[in-house]
Amino acid sequence: MSETQIESKPLELGPPVVEVRDLEVNFKGRVGLIAGLRGHKAPDAKAVDGVSLTLHEGEVLALAGESGCGKTTTARAIMGLLTPDAGQILFQGEPLPTSTRALRPYRRQVQMVFQDPTGSLNPRSTIYEIVAEGLRIHGITQGPNGETEEQLVARALSRAGMRPPERFVMLYPHELSGGQRQRIVIASALALDPKIIVADEPVSNLDASVRGEILALLLKLRDELKISILIVTHDLGLAWTVSDRVAVMYLGRVVEIGPTELVLQRPRHPYTRALLDVVPEAGGVNRPILQGEPPDPTRIPPGCRFHPRCPTVASGRARELGIEGRCTGEDLQLSPTGEENFAACHLVELNQLP
Amino acid sequence: MSNVLELRDLRVTYHTQGGGVPAVRGVDLTVGTGEVVGLAGESGCGKSTIAAAILRLLPAGTKTEGEILLNGEDVLKMSAAKLRAVRWAGASIIFQGAMHSLNPVRRVGEQIAEAIIVHGQANEREAKVRVGALLEQVGLPSRRIDDYPHELSGGQKQRVMIAMALACNPSLVIADEPTTALDVMVQAQVLKLLKELQRDLGLSMVFITHDLSVLVEVSDRLAIMYAGKIIEDGPAELVFHSATHPYTKALAAAFPEIGDMRFRGKPSGLGGDPPDPQNVPPGCPFHPRCAEVVEGVCDRIEPALWVSGANSHAACVHASGAPALEGMPR
Numbered sequence: 001m002s003e004t005q006i007e008s009k010p011l012e013l014g015p016p017v018v019e020v021r022d023l024e025v026n027f028k029g030r031v032g033l034i035a036g037l038r039g040h041k042a043p044d045a046k047a048v049d050g051v052s053l054t055l056h057e058g059e060v061l062a063l064a065g066e067s068g069c070g071k072t073t074t075a076r077a078i079m080g081l082l083t084p085d086a087g088q089i090l091f092q093g094e095p096l097p098t099s100t101r102a103l104r105p106y107r108r109q110v111q112m113v114f115q116d117p118t119g120s121l122n123p124r125s126t127i128y129e130i131v132a133e134g135l136r137i138h139g140i141t142q143g144p145n146g147e148t149e150e151q152l153v154a155r156a157l158s159r160a161g162m163r164p165p166e167r168f169v170m171l172y173p174h175e176l177s178g179g180q181r182q183r184i185v186i187a188s189a190l191a192l193d194p195k196i197i198v199a200d201e202p203v204s205n206l207d208a209s210v211r212g213e214i215l216a217l218l219l220k221l222r223d224e225l226k227i228s229i230l231i232v233t234h235d236l237g238l239a240w241t242v243s244d245r246v247a248v249m250y251l252g253r254v255v256e257i258g259p260t261e262l263v264l265q266r267p268r269h270p271y272t273r274a275l276l277d278v279v280p281e282a283g284g285v286n287r288p289i290l291q292g293e294p295p296d297p298t299r300i301p302p303g304c305r306f307h308p309r310c311p312t313v314a315s316g317r318a319r320e321l322g323i324e325g326r327c328t329g330e331d332l333q334l335s336p337t338g339e340e341n342f343a344a345c346h347l348v349e350l351n352q353l354p
Numbered sequence: 355m356s357n358v359l360e361l362r363d364l365r366v367t368y369h370t371q372g373g374g375v376p377a378v379r380g381v382d383l384t385v386g387t388g389e390v391v392g393l394a395g396e397s398g399c400g401k402s403t404i405a406a407a408i409l410r411l412l413p414a415g416t417k418t419e420g421e422i423l424l425n426g427e428d429v430l431k432m433s434a435a436k437l438r439a440v441r442w443a444g445a446s447i448i449f450q451g452a453m454h455s456l457n458p459v460r461r462v463g464e465q466i467a468e469a470i471i472v473h474g475q476a477n478e479r480e481a482k483v484r485v486g487a488l489l490e491q492v493g494l495p496s497r498r499i500d501d502y503p504h505e506l507s508g509g510q511k512q513r514v515m516i517a518m519a520l521a522c523n524p525s526l527v528i529a530d531e532p533t534t535a536l537d538v539m540v541q542a543q544v545l546k547l548l549k550e551l552q553r554d555l556g557l558s559m560v561f562i563t564h565d566l567s568v569l570v571e572v573s574d575r576l577a578i579m580y581a582g583k584i585i586e587d588g589p590a591e592l593v594f595h596s597a598t599h600p601y602t603k604a605l606a607a608a609f610p611e612i613g614d615m616r617f618r619g620k621p622s623g624l625g626g627d628p629p630d631p632q633n634v635p636p637g638c639p640f641h642p643r644c645a646e647v648v649e650g651v652c653d654r655i656e657p658a659l660w661v662s663g664a665n666s667h668a669a670c671v672h673a674s675g676a677p678a679l680e681g682m683p684r
Contacts (some may be wrong), residue, residue: 067537175629177628207564208396208565210396210603212607212621213625215621215623216621217617240618241610241619241620242621262665274539279612280571280609281567289539289543293540
């Protein structure tokens, strides 16, 4: 193993806020009417197939991977928007209830920011109505210190950087720029004083020059309000800029997790390596690229689920190291690498880098 | 090197109920044979308008002025018949979100062949052979010729669109955000394919995207647009790594290099919003958002593309070749 020094200060993580344990989410396979009458069945899609991770107080955790890897499904399960088929989600140590009614207080604590701010704002509501909607749904008529609804809305807007708030409250979403719309989405999340913000590709629909501002805002909320942030993204450059830890998902599993500096500079899983190789950069046209499409969650390969696309297997290196049989036949979990990260790869036991 | 495309003082004004909206405000751009020119900028900067203007695909009522010389002939002066012949055979476009522009009820092979047959380059049987060869060229097995679009993945559909763009051997290919909607790994595959095709066929290309990191990978030269004008141009790596214009610097900083501690925990962005095209600020259009603004100069003088380095230009008072300007500290 190479001994390059990675600048990584040990992480000081706060207490856990959300713990995901062995989460599984399946989507029912669907067939056409005729095929169904003939008794044909389609296999279920195992979108999330045994994910465990912990989000700590005031932490920014990036969940990265290709489309179809289960990152958004994991995020939705954490939001309480779908019922897991197996496993548990704990919030401040307590398992999430299953009934919609009992979930309500929890949902207030966990707010979501989506990719497309234009699509997530009602075009016929004023900014005030949009930011106040969450408060009304949760029946909140005044804040903890007796603030009025107007005051709560104004505070949320100014925390989201829309200052002075009174300049914006009577406007409609179409009167704002893309960056401002995303700030409104964040303001409506903040109105409910959440513990957690789940941001699904929060800047990928925004113009390059505006992205930094929105990311800086998320970091500021973390610093000032101790909000934990889960960022779902395919963009490792974004993870490098803002996250404390990165979890890389492949085909329904976390295959590598650890401090950002470590995971992105000395990855231990060949899939993380492959994702890093395709980050565009000058002169990078001849880099290795995984062939094939993102894999199909209805047909999960035996053994390590990445082995059909794994460069270490394809190049024959796995055979040389004597682990090829295990790569193709033996499923595996995350294991400690000796450093602060964890990876699900047979190379880890041999202390080899991908 | 002869130029495949030459834009001379191109101006495009959209017609709306609220009056004319100038989207492109005087652009000069040349694309040499076998050259790839990357055009970057935020949404609304006019980059896609230029793409559409080259083949006169803009909505009726749009005012286009200047010259668009495609292989020396002005597209704006062409007759309808001549224009039809030039579209696709002279220059073709790979559109943004191209995967959705395939007709869902026709086989992909027929859709590619249509362009070849319409342009009279082959009869039906010859066209089919050519389509098979084209599919192989873009990395799809030729048996895919009889597939319908829904049988293909996003990346495969984009490959079909690339095959279609190459069908009539155009001298210029315009790629407008060709990989934006694709997944990371597929995006890398498609970029590699485009780069290989460009090299093997000696294609001349205009490559348009807001993602500067993609552009620098595929382009020879970069032109950065802001508010309907080119504000910086030059060799791709030079523009990306040592930009002169503060706007280009901000764009480049939006695509951090992994491992570079300067970006860690420090997202950088521009304040403010792109200008309203109907109300562009006086002086340098970027000055209200600029980190290096010189009070009393930038709000008064609109910079031209001054020399800023070897083969590069920047429309900024900080360019090394900027003339002496009144009020400028030296």
